[in-house]
Amino acid sequence: MPLHCTVLPDEGLALVAGEGHVTRSDIKGCLSLFKGQPVDRYGKLINLVHAHLVLGPVDIETIAHCLRRYCAKPFPGPIALAVHNSYNLDMAILLKQRVPPGKFRVFPDTGSAFRWLQQAAVPGEAMRMTS
Numbered sequence: 001m002p003l004h005c006t007v008l009p010d011e012g013l014a015l016v017a018g019e020g021h022v023t024r025s026d027i028k029g030c031l032s033l034f035k036g037q038p039v040d041r042y043g044k045l046i047n048l049v050h051a052h053l054v055l056g057p058v059d060i061e062t063i064a065h066c067l068r069r070y071c072a073k074p075f076p077g078p079i080a081l082a083v084h085n086s087y088n089l090d091m092a093i094l095l096k097q098r099v100p101p102g103k104f105r106v107f108p109d110t111g112s113a114f115r116w117l118q119q120a121a122v123p124g125e126a127m128r129m130t131s
Contacts, residue, residue: 003030018051024059043117049084053091064098078120080113
């Protein structure tokens with residue numbers, strides 16, 4: 001599986017790291033691992049710096065629909081997407097354009113993404129991320 005997921009409850013953080021080619025089914029498979037875990041309020045760092053997104057128009061719309069549903073939940077945790085190459089950046093911007101502002105941002109590196117998550121987290125979760 002090109003995506004690896006880890007939940008860090010003490011930090012209030014869910015991490016997803018990608019390598020190689022990442023498809024919509026990879027993303028759905030990884031996110032399904034979060035079901036049943038109390039991660040909705042956690043900050044989510046999706047690190048695709050070393051991955052190559054393989055998404056078509058239908059894939060982008062489907063993922064954007066899932067992100068909109070997630071952002072409509074009460075107190076959703078922020079999602080930071082770190083991408084490096086221009087193709088992934090194009091895919092990430094297409095996703096961002098389809099999601100309400102505020103809870104989903106795109107970054108060129110994981111450091112910037114993590115700093116934003118620390119600032120944007122739900123207050124109780126932010127305390128855990130800084131300690």
